[in-house]
Amino acid sequence: MIKINNLKAQVEDKEILKGINLEINPGEIHAIMGPNGSGKSTLSSVIAGRDEYEVTDGSIDFNGEDLLDLDPEERAHKGIFLSFQYPVEIPGVTVSNFIKTAINESRKGRGEEPMEAREMLAKMREKAALLEMDKSYLSRSLNEGFSGGEKKRNEIFQMAMLEPKLAILDETDSGLDIDALRIVAGGVNKLRSAENAVVIITHYQRLLDYIKPDFVHVLYNGKIVKSGGPELAHELEEKGYDWIKAENA
Amino acid sequence: MSDEILDEITATEYKYGFTTDIESDTLPPGLNEDVIRLISEKKNEPQWMLDWRLDAFKTWLEMKEPDWPNVTYAKPDFQAVSYYSAPKQKKELESLDEVDPELLRTFERLGISLDEQKRLSGVAMDVVVDSVSVATTFKKTLAEKGIIFCSMSEAIQEHPELVRKHLGTVIPKRDNFYAALNSAVFTDGSFCYIPKGVRCPMELSTYFRINEANTGQFERTLVIADEGSYVSYLEGCTAPSRDENQLHAAVVELVAMEDAEIKYSTVQNWYPGDAQGKGGVFNFVTKRGICERNAKISWTQVETGSAVTWKYPSCILKGDNSIGEFYSVAVTNNYQQADTGTKMVHLGKNTKSTIISKGISAGKSHNSYRGLVRVGARAENARNFSQCDSLLMGDQCGAHTFPYIEAQHPTAQIEHEATTSKIGEDQLFYCNQRGIGTEEAIALIVNGYCKDVLNQLPMEFAVEAQKLLEVSLEGSVG
Numbered sequence: 001m002i003k004i005n006n007l008k009a010q011v012e013d014k015e016i017l018k019g020i021n022l023e024i025n026p027g028e029i030h031a032i033m034g035p036n037g038s039g040k041s042t043l044s045s046v047i048a049g050r051d052e053y054e055v056t057d058g059s060i061d062f063n064g065e066d067l068l069d070l071d072p073e074e075r076a077h078k079g080i081f082l083s084f085q086y087p088v089e090i091p092g093v094t095v096s097n098f099i100k101t102a103i104n105e106s107r108k109g110r111g112e113e114p115m116e117a118r119e120m121l122a123k124m125r126e127k128a129a130l131l132e133m134d135k136s137y138l139s140r141s142l143n144e145g146f147s148g149g150e151k152k153r154n155e156i157f158q159m160a161m162l163e164p165k166l167a168i169l170d171e172t173d174s175g176l177d178i179d180a181l182r183i184v185a186g187g188v189n190k191l192r193s194a195e196n197a198v199v200i201i202t203h204y205q206r207l208l209d210y211i212k213p214d215f216v217h218v219l220y221n222g223k224i225v226k227s228g229g230p231e232l233a234h235e236l237e238e239k240g241y242d243w244i245k246a247e248n249a
Numbered sequence: 250m251s252d253e254i255l256d257e258i259t260a261t262e263y264k265y266g267f268t269t270d271i272e273s274d275t276l277p278p279g280l281n282e283d284v285i286r287l288i289s290e291k292k293n294e295p296q297w298m299l300d301w302r303l304d305a306f307k308t309w310l311e312m313k314e315p316d317w318p319n320v321t322y323a324k325p326d327f328q329a330v331s332y333y334s335a336p337k338q339k340k341e342l343e344s345l346d347e348v349d350p351e352l353l354r355t356f357e358r359l360g361i362s363l364d365e366q367k368r369l370s371g372v373a374m375d376v377v378v379d380s381v382s383v384a385t386t387f388k389k390t391l392a393e394k395g396i397i398f399c400s401m402s403e404a405i406q407e408h409p410e411l412v413r414k415h416l417g418t419v420i421p422k423r424d425n426f427y428a429a430l431n432s433a434v435f436t437d438g439s440f441c442y443i444p445k446g447v448r449c450p451m452e453l454s455t456y457f458r459i460n461e462a463n464t465g466q467f468e469r470t471l472v473i474a475d476e477g478s479y480v481s482y483l484e485g486c487t488a489p490s491r492d493e494n495q496l497h498a499a500v501v502e503l504v505a506m507e508d509a510e511i512k513y514s515t516v517q518n519w520y521p522g523d524a525q526g527k528g529g530v531f532n533f534v535t536k537r538g539i540c541e542r543n544a545k546i547s548w549t550q551v552e553t554g555s556a557v558t559w560k561y562p563s564c565i566l567k568g569d570n571s572i573g574e575f576y577s578v579a580v581t582n583n584y585q586q587a588d589t590g591t592k593m594v595h596l597g598k599n600t601k602s603t604i605i606s607k608g609i610s611a612g613k614s615h616n617s618y619r620g621l622v623r624v625g626a627r628a629e630n631a632r633n634f635s636q637c638d639s640l641l642m643g644d645q646c647g648a649h650t651f652p653y654i655e656a657q658h659p660t661a662q663i664e665h666e667a668t669t670s671k672i673g674e675d676q677l678f679y680c681n682q683r684g685i686g687t688e689e690a691i692a693l694i695v696n697g698y699c700k701d702v703l704n705q706l707p708m709e710f711a712v713e714a715q716k717l718l719e720v721s722l723e724g725s726v727g
Contacts (some may be wrong), residue, residue, distance in 0.1 A: 048682050052674070062631030076684035088679045098683070101693055107686035142696070158683065 001026050001197055002047075002067075002166055007058035008047050016042045018222035019058070024166070027194040031208055032201045033235060034219035035241040041085060043219070044170045048082040049075050058247045063165070076102075077109030079165030079196075082153040083172050089143040095154065096124060096138040098155075099161050106162065127160040131187045156187045168199045173207035185210030205237035220244050235243030253722040276333040280305065285433055288333050292436075300498075305422040305432030310525045314424045315559075316589035319617040319649055321559045321649050325496050325531060327488060332434045332467070375438055390450070396480075397442040401469050404440035411442055415473055419539045419565070420501040427498040427533040427559075435469035435500070443478035443509075468499040474509035475543075483710055485516040492670040493518070497555070503538030503546055507568065510545040511538060514706050515562075516714050519554035520722075526584025529556025536560065542568030542597070547704040552579040553721040554587060561619065563592035566600035566628075571601040576702040578714075580721050581614030581646070590620035590651075595631035595661075604635040607699050610646035611722060617649040624661040632662045639669045640698055642691075642722070691721040701706050 007020040016039045024030055033054050034040050046053050047060065049072035060067040067075060090098065104114040115123075124138055131153050144150050152172050169188070173181060188198065188211050200211060208216075208230065216233045218226040220241070225248050226232065236244075276284065285306055289299040314324055326570060368603045391398050397408060405410050411456040422432040443449050474480050484501075513536075532555035538546040548562040564573030575591035584604025593602035603624065616639065624631040639648035652665055672694055680690035695718055696703065703711050 048678075050678055071686075072678060072681035073684050073686045078683055082682050084679065084682075088673070088675045090676060090679075090694055090697055092700035093693055098693070101689065102680075102683035102685055105686065105689060109684060162683070 003059075003061040004047075005059045005061070005190055007043075007046065007060065008056045009042060009053045010056055011042070011053050014082070015056070016053070016222055017046065020219075020222075020224060020240060022217065022224060024197050024199065026165075026197055027192075028215065029198045029211060029213045031213035031216045032199060032219055032224075033203065033216060033233065033236055035245070036203075038219045039222045040219050041170055044082055044168045044199075044201055047075075047168060048072055048080060073105070074109065076162075076164075077106045079160050081162055081167045083152070083159060083162030083167065085171040085174065087143050087146075087151045087155055089141070089146075091141050091144050093142050094139050095142055095157075098142045098191060099124065099158055102158070116124050123161060128159055130160060130190060131157050133157060149177060149180035150175055153184055153187075155179060156184050157198065160187060160191055164196065166197050166199070167191075168201065171202045171203070172200070173202055173204065181207065182210060191202040207235050208233045218249055271665050276331050278329050278331045280327055280330070280434065282334060284332055285665075288434060289648070291333065292405070294405055297409075297413060298405055301417070301422075301463070302433050305429050306434075309422045309426065309433055311431035312423070312429055314426050318559050318619070319615065319651070320533065320559065320586040320588050327430075327517040332347040339624045350626040356714075358702050382526045394447050394450065395444040396447060396449055397440065399438050399440055401435070401438040401471065404471075408440070408442070411473065412440065412471065415471060415502070415504055416469075417502075419504060419537050425535060428535040430498050431467045431469060431498050431500040431535070435467040438469035438471075438499070440470070441480065441482065443474045443480045446477040447475075448478065452481045452483050452710075454485070458651060466495070466499070468497075468501075470501040471501070471504075471511070472507060472511060473504045474511050476506045477508040479505075481512040481514070481707060483514045483516075483707065483712070485518070485713065489683070496533075497530050498533045499535075500714070501534070501536040501562075503536075505540045505544035505546050505571075506537060507541045508543045509541070510547075512547045512708055513538070513549070513562070515548075515550040515552075516710065516717060517550065517552045517554050518717055520556075521554050521585050522556040522583065524583050524612075526556070529585070530554065531556060532558045532560060534558075534560040536562035537565065537592075538573075539565040539567055539571065540571035540597075540600075542571045544568055545572040545574070547572075547574040547576070547705070548591065549565045549576040549702065550578070550589075551699075551702070551706070551717065552577070552587060553698055553717050555587070556585060557588055558585075558587040558618075560587075560589045561591055563594070564602065565594045565596065566602065566631075567596045568600075569597040570599045571589055571597055572600070575602075575604045575606070575620075576706075577606045578609070578699045578703045579607070579616055579618075579701045580609045580717070580718060581611065581616045582721060583614060584608045585612075585614040586617070588617040588619055590618045592621040593623070593633060595622075595624045595628040595633070597629075598627070598629045600628055600631050602631075602633045604633070604637070604638045605701050607636075607702055608639045608648055609642070609644035609698070610639070610648050611694060613645045615647040615649065617651060618652075619651040621653040621655070622663055623654075624656040624658050624663070626662070628658050630660050630662075632659060633664065635663075635665045637665070637667045638698070640695070641669065641671045659693055691722055695719075695722060 002024045004020050004022040007017055009017040022041060032040055042053060055068055061202060107114055128137060172184060179208055213230055216228055217224045218222060223243060285302050289302060420428050422429055461673060472482055503511050503513060519530035520531055540546050546564050552558060564576060567574050572591050579587045579589050581587050591604055605621055606618045608616040608618055618637045622633045637650050641648055648669060650667055654663055656663060676694055677687055677690050696715055703714055706714055
């Protein structure tokens, strides 16, 4: 699905990604772990197309297309979704209006007709129920006055609505209490299929107890320095990141 | 990086820049007593109206153009302006078929086909093209209720007692420089009277248009809501592109008698000048309403046009328990300047006022909110709530807030809230990531920000206003 090859990126002349190689296939769940400042969020931003990062080398191939040639909204239309670590507030724009606009703009981008209002509403209700969100959520201003947990749940709600091929969850577990974590993880698990893939970016093992990754990668100093199965996450939880730092010093 | 996006987005040419080729009957530029006599004569006015105009003119000669607004512009040369221009169509029109096809095409380009408007929205419109009405509709339905809705010229002929009784009572001739000028030279406008206890069954709407190069437009509007009546009045305008600055100095007076309610909504889209700040309309407007006991006046405005705007729709809350409201969205782009707000003057007991102002500045524009809340010595239990928000796009524009509060009664409760925010790269990227392009994202964010004001507009107007906000801020993306 996605092939990242020797990806290097910088912000304001400071190199942050120093040659990332990663391949993800449909149906897989990958976890990317690493200490603060290792480049995890930069990687997700570069995949999503945030333009404050300059890609200096390498390539990202997404289902046979060069992703780096596309605007962020075009990448979204192709099925890339990023769950933000800090979702922004848009006062006066309701959750339902926002998601309706997002869905129909994505459809337009793919040359499809807008979704029928009735279908949209039914889908919103279904996905809100999946994430145990009250219906009143839909008529609230996007993220305005939401608690940290509500914001993250709202991100997963949007993911459920947009049905992306590749979802990147950037520190979705931070700021979640244990109940919210269970609901969010449950939502992600239910949305799993053989056609889509998920990348979980996290510091901690916690979320991985609920969403079982197929692969775990350790990002350190702009490179993937270790890859393995789920057991690698447990090892990191036990030992911390110091041994990684020591190995790569 | 975000600045580049915003530059691109905010650098849209005015979409409605074209002129209609209709033959016009225009006075040569210049202003003196003879010109005023000529205007009055052309309009076949009674002596009292001419005397009133001449008195206003004398007053105006002694007055100075105000320099306190937070705007800078080359002061207009009042002798270079032509004070009268009328399409050379004299006969009364019964239906749209008789309207100049060229004019109808213009409306179509603007997306305000009269036909559609009439059919779909049930809006009666008194269309003002260059100062003289050319089409009036729905008059019969209104007449059945005893409602008078006509041009000011017609009202002077047909209902002189009403005009004479109320004209200049809310905004006296000497109120300010531009009101005095308007009183002397106004050529037309709208007149509306709702009889006692009548609820006007439809939105009354007027589309204004400046159509003749170098013709100042001096509209005069008077709305009288008699005891216990209700009316919702809509005013919207677009103007064709011009190199010269056009002067627009309208006066709108509202009289809400006991238990009456007037809702006055405006969408203003005069030509704002080009991206370099050349040309554009000077919009110096005086709007004020007076509320008797238990009366309510609600002003809602969406201001996107004009090079320079100077406008403070106000309420004199004279009667006990009267209510004044002001909801405003003011957008400035490129080199536009707006100094706008309201005055709420509480004179009666238990009077209430609400002010919601949303300013949006883009490009190199300046947007000022100026508001006065005054509570008089006898205004026991007066209450005001004001909220003034500013939204900035880019880093070369300015937002300014000038709130004035004068409370002379110890029971007055006055609240003022203000915020300033910016459309951030974070918000745009968030929308982009969800598949929403930058242009749509800005429209979405701006509409959300203005929601409290747009919600006050009648439905069909709200849609138009939303479109206008998008057009005003949209760019060449895609």
